[in-house]
Amino acid sequence: MSDKNSFDVAVIGGGPGGYVAAIRCAQLGLKTALVEKRKALGGTCLNIGCIPSKALLHTSEQFLFAKKHAKESGVEISGDVSLNLDTVMKKKDKVVKQLTGGVDMLVKKRGITRFNGHGKLLGDGKISVDEKDELSAKHIILATGSVPVELPFMKFDGETIVSSDHALSFDKVPEEFVVIGAGAIGLELGSVWSRYGSKVTVLEFLPKIAAGSDDDVSKFLERCFKKQGMTIHTETKVTGSKEIDGKLNVVAEKKGKEITVPADKVLVAVGRKPYTENLGLDKVGIEPDKRGFIEIDDHFKTSADGVYAIGDIVRGPMLAHKAEEEGVAIAEMIAGKAGHVNYDVIPGVIYTEPEVATVGLTEAQAKEKDIKVKVGKFPLAANGRAIASDATDGMVKIIACAETDKILGGQVVAKGASEMIAEIVTHMEYGGSAEDLGRTVHAHPTISESIKEAGLAVDGAAIHSL
Ligand code: NAI
Numbered sequence: 001m002s003d004k005n006s007f008d009v010a011v012i013g014g015g016p017g018g019y020v021a022a023i024r025c026a027q028l029g030l031k032t033a034l035v036e037k038r039k040a041l042g043g044t045c046l047n048i049g050c051i052p053s054k055a056l057l058h059t060s061e062q063f064l065f066a067k068k069h070a071k072e073s074g075v076e077i078s079g080d081v082s083l084n085l086d087t088v089m090k091k092k093d094k095v096v097k098q099l100t101g102g103v104d105m106l107v108k109k110r111g112i113t114r115f116n117g118h119g120k121l122l123g124d125g126k127i128s129v130d131e132k133d134e135l136s137a138k139h140i141i142l143a144t145g146s147v148p149v150e151l152p153f154m155k156f157d158g159e160t161i162v163s164s165d166h167a168l169s170f171d172k173v174p175e176e177f178v179v180i181g182a183g184a185i186g187l188e189l190g191s192v193w194s195r196y197g198s199k200v201t202v203l204e205f206l207p208k209i210a211a212g213s214d215d216d217v218s219k220f221l222e223r224c225f226k227k228q229g230m231t232i233h234t235e236t237k238v239t240g241s242k243e244i245d246g247k248l249n250v251v252a253e254k255k256g257k258e259i260t261v262p263a264d265k266v267l268v269a270v271g272r273k274p275y276t277e278n279l280g281l282d283k284v285g286i287e288p289d290k291r292g293f294i295e296i297d298d299h300f301k302t303s304a305d306g307v308y309a310i311g312d313i314v315r316g317p318m319l320a321h322k323a324e325e326e327g328v329a330i331a332e333m334i335a336g337k338a339g340h341v342n343y344d345v346i347p348g349v350i351y352t353e354p355e356v357a358t359v360g361l362t363e364a365q366a367k368e369k370d371i372k373v374k375v376g377k378f379p380l381a382a383n384g385r386a387i388a389s390d391a392t393d394g395m396v397k398i399i400a401c402a403e404t405d406k407i408l409g410g411q412v413v414a415k416g417a418s419e420m421i422a423e424i425v426t427h428m429e430y431g432g433s434a435e436d437l438g439r440t441v442h443a444h445p446t447i448s449e450s451i452k453e454a455g456l457a458v459d460g461a462a463i464h465s466l
Contacts, residue, residue, distance in 0.1 A: 018143030183271065216411075355418050376397070
């Protein structure tokens with residue numbers, strides 16, 4: 001093989017895990033290749049996930065404000081407020097293009113060699129690209145991400161039964177939109193289409209929505225979404241579909257009884273699974289576990305020499321920022337540095353209205369671990385900035401160790417919670433206590449003051465609530 005095609009590191013997969021790993025490798029002086037089959041870098045997150053969904057959440061919020069809430073704020077709009085979905089989609093596509101283009105530029109400027117095609121392991125450090133090109137590397141990082149899980153009795157057809165990939169690009173607003181699964185994807189895309197005017201019904205198997213969240217938070221959210229007009233059925237297991245009067249109906253079992261919900265579109269959002277199809281894992285002796293995940297050790301090493309794995313194909317939350325941190329850590333480890341990811345403080349966000357942001361342990365998880373906790377809560381209804389901004393739907397909850405006062409977890413339900421959670425993450429990263437939070441000076445008036453107040457509430461010392 002020519003010198004041109006031999007590298008110190010080759011990364012397969014150009015999503016947030018892979019492209020970040022490649023950039024960090026190049027920064028550290030390693031000759032790096034990046035293999036990605038999509039034309040645009042950025043993976044699911046930038047192309048068909050986090051970024052386009054945030055663009056739609058933003059425009060749908062603006063539409064809802066103009067349509068429903070502007071008048072009560074004194075903003076008079078003469079004439080009808082209508083939606084131009086074509087413009088909405090063009091704007092979303094422009095955002096995606098700008099960001100994927102930005103990543104492409106960064107990768108080029110770092111001198112990373114880009115291979116456009118499907119990467120497959122051949123063994124002995126070799127990788128084929130679309131079975132045409134070949135490269136070799138001393139170290140190979142697998143970062144191939146995940147794909148939506150299908151229900152065996154309700155396969156994606158891209159038209160009526162859709163995954164999140166399709167639900168970001170409808171050409172008209174579905175009248176009746178059924179969402180199966182009340183996780184991040186179901187709740188975010190349910191919110192988008194509800195704001196654009198769909199009648200949204202969410203069917204969730206578990207007794208609560210946003211199952212990873214604290215019980216208080218889940219209950220609070222469910223009330224908010226119902227208030228916004230969504231119908232939510234928990235403890236409801238979807239079992240199939242049938243036609244009634246010529247229309248597709250989703251069939252589900254709710255507490256032993258059958259319910260049917262008519263649907264123009266059905267979003268199946270019941271989770272994602274690792275994507276390692278045709279990656280050549282067998283060629284290097286890697287056998288994924290039953291759920292498709294690749295096993296790794298604390299240094300991201302797989303069972304194959306010189307092959308590492310990060311992101312959605314390995315254990316841990318399927319989150320872009322987790323993959324990014326792992327990308328940085330593995331690059332540093334390969335370069336002989338001490339890469340590290342603190343898995344105890346990875347925030348998770350559901351970008352609904354209000355947003356839900358969580359980090360660390362919930363109260364229930366702490367109790368399961370037999371940790372005695374003290375809890376501080378603060379409602380946004382008592383926060384001046386929230387009242388002035390029509391943003392009182394929300395709360396902050398801080399969970400601290402009863403003995404040491406160390407913060408173990410935090411939940412923020414608020415407009416802008418995704419930004420606010422960083423404060424709790426930072427305190428936790430430095431081993432901070434609830435008292436540290438409570439004594440940190442916050443600008444007034446800000447919604448973030450509710451984090452300080454929740455910190456104070458851990459010791460019953462909140463100033464603006466009883
Ligand atoms: P999820 O695993 O978070 O939620 C799926 C839900 O579907 C669960 O609550 C489950 O109980 C329910 N379910 C499963 N089978 C069902 C059935 N037959 N009937 C009714 N309900 C059923 O999966 P989701 O939302 O698809 O997300 C996949 C991954 O992507 C997650 O790891 C998520 O964290 C990540 N993600 C994160 C985002 C964010 O951070 N904002 C956005 C999008 C995805």
